[in-house]
Ligand code: FES
């Protein structure tokens with residue numbers, strides 16, 4: 191199969207690599223470049239475990255072909271820590287016990303940090319909505335919401351917006367609407383908008 195040469199800047203480091211047209215971004219990151227922070231759960235845009243940021247937007251990296259990411263800046267969970275210090279979202283997950291097995295955690299963090307860039311002072315319902323595309327089988331979500339609120343506070347936003355404490359159910363209906371919103375913001379890459387199959391065809395891969 192024909193390979194394509196692409197360039198990805200991952201966590202600030204430029205990488206040149208050659209990928210098949212069918213290679214998903216998550217596999218390029220994990221298998222070609224060794225960034226294993228993005229986990230593979232469903233490989234069908236449902237779980238969010240593979241979430242990274244592409245040019246600042248949270249994207250489920252199993253929904254994007256590596257060739258589509260050519261020339262972009264990709265941020266993964268490995269890049270959150272700076273100068274030996276945890277990012278506030280990492281500190282939040284630690285302090286608020288926002289994880290158990292940890293499989294969902296990198297994706298949760300990358301969705302949350304992109305969201306906090308857009309909305310630095312979110313209420314609880316906004317946090318739950320932002321994370322609705324990321325599934326967690328362990329925590330019951332409340333401690334994850336607490337972790338994001340902690341990060342918002344640490345980052346200067348406050349984390350206690352107008353709708354805080356409005357009584358959204360602990361699981362927020364995620365079992366049914368998890369595919370509806372992959373990222374915070376209008377640029378969301380959702381299953382309905384972008385699927386590996388569609389993108390594969392658009393690149394002319396065989
Ligand atoms: S692996 Fe589940 S959304 Fe990508």
Ligand code: FES
Nearest residue numbers: 290291326327328
């Ligand atoms: S901590 Fe186990 S899936 Fe979220």
